[in-house]
Amino acid sequence: MVKKVINTSGKRKTAVARANVQKGKGLIRINKIPLELHEPEIARWKIFEPVTLASDSIKKVNINVDVNGGGFMSQANAVRTAIARGLVEFTDDQNLKQTFLEYDRSLLVNDPRRKEAKKPLGRGARKKRQKSYR
Numbered sequence: 001m002v003k004k005v006i007n008t009s010g011k012r013k014t015a016v017a018r019a020n021v022q023k024g025k026g027l028i029r030i031n032k033i034p035l036e037l038h039e040p041e042i043a044r045w046k047i048f049e050p051v052t053l054a055s056d057s058i059k060k061v062n063i064n065v066d067v068n069g070g071g072f073m074s075q076a077n078a079v080r081t082a083i084a085r086g087l088v089e090f091t092d093d094q095n096l097k098q099t100f101l102e103y104d105r106s107l108l109v110n111d112p113r114r115k116e117a118k119k120p121l122g123r124g125a126r127k128k129r130q131k132s133y134r
Contacts, residue, residue, distance in 0.1 A: 007060035011110040012082025015070025021086035024062025031033045031066060031080055050084035050107055053099055057091045073080035077111065085107055 005022040028035040028051065034133040035051070040043045050060050063083055067075045084107040088097045114123035121130070 004090070006086050008082050008085040009087060010078040010083075010085065012074040012077040012081070013070045013111070013114065015067060015074035017065050017067040017075065017082040019065045019079075019082035019086045021061050021063050021065055021090045023060065026059040027060075028083070029064050032064075040072060043072050046073070046076040047083070049077050049104070050080050050087065050100065053103055054084075054087050054091075054096055057087060059095045061087070061090055065086075077106065078079065081107060081110060084115040088116065 004023060008019050008021070010017045010019070012024065030038055030047070035044065037048060038047065063086060065079050065082055067079050067082075069075075070078070084100050088100065097108065117123055119126075121129060
């Protein structure tokens with residue numbers, strides 16, 4: 001028998017999350033720490049969204065997520081995308097996919113927004129040096 005393992009990824013700004021979904025008992029780990037212990041709490045709520053939407057199919061799988069880069073909220077958004085994509089691919093359930101899309105499209109689609117590049121003669125992307133005229 002071949003062991004079924006699904007590898008998916010999620011991205012947000014510079015945060016990249018890679019999820020491994022395999023048959024199991026419903027354990028979810030982020031950087032080897034259980035999801036229930038993940039800090040800060042607001043990021044944990046964000047990550048729990050696909051878990052609560054797919055409550056019946058989450059009990060049959062173990063999910064291990066490795067995430068790096070970006071800030072804690074970007075990492076949370078990347079993790080939730082990776083988890084949702086992994087669940088849809090593992091279960092092959094179109095109803096689950098439709099549920100995710102109706103709830104929030106960013107559960108299945110990476111956020112393409114990036115930081116705007118700094119321009120010359122300025123301090124950042126838009127701000128320019130002041131002129132004094134005197």
